[in-house]
Amino acid sequence: MRIHNFKVGERGLNRFFGPLEARIMDILWARPGSSIREVQTALEQDKDVNFNTVMTVMNRLVDKGLLGKTQKGRTSLYQPVQSxxxxxxxxxxxxxxxxxxxxxxxxxxxxxxxxxxxxxxxxxxxxxxxxxxxxxxx
CATH class of the missing domain: 1.10.1220 (Arc Repressor Mutant)
Structure with missing residues (x-):
């Protein structure tokens, strides 16, 4: 999986991702199989983030091949493709x-x-x- 935008002046995951993407990936590496609502709740500890924004970013990470998505009833669960x-x-x-x-x-x-x-x-x-x-x- 290739990340196209490496940012030299950044540190850690922010070299590869935007700030919200990096925080979402961190949460999912710590808690794979989380729903959008669970990720949003974890993000709210830092600052208020809209559910739709979290959903959009997580689905873009799926499209990029970084997250997998499974269904459990009507709930989508997300997990990183790699550790x-x-x-x-x-x-x-x-x-x-x-x-x-x-x-x-x-x-x-x-x-x-x-x-x-x-x-x-x-x-x-x-x-x-x-x-x-x-x-x-x-």
Whole structure:
């Protein structure tokens, strides 16, 4: 599933979604199988959000392939198609590939420069990944 609008200046889910979409996805990752009314109630803790607005956004997320929708009687229940972890993994993989495709070694050099601020565990995992990649590509 490809997200077309990556926002560089944002953080977390707001890099991929609008603010309301991000809040809805967070709620549904925490409570999969929720109805529109249940999501709206959870959103009201932050601020008043109209039922029709929540319904429209959730159905757009279904159209984008991010949410699944099932019927239980007359009530529609929504659940994320992927876990939050799988979604973030897929998006970071696609973004990394696009950066390497477009900027090549520049992107890789900048990623390595960013390791100056990384913890030792991350660097060790990267070294293991490089060794594994070399072994598989010999």
């Amino acid at each position: 939050r972890e799988a979604f973030m993994n897929d998006q970071s993989k696609e973004l990394s590939q696009e950066l390497v495709d477009e900027f090549g070694t520049l992107a890789l050099n900048h990623m390595l420069d960013a390791l100056d601020e990384a913890d030792e565990g991350l660097i060790e995992r990267l070294e293991m990944k490089i060794k594994q990649w070399k072994k598989e590509n010999e």
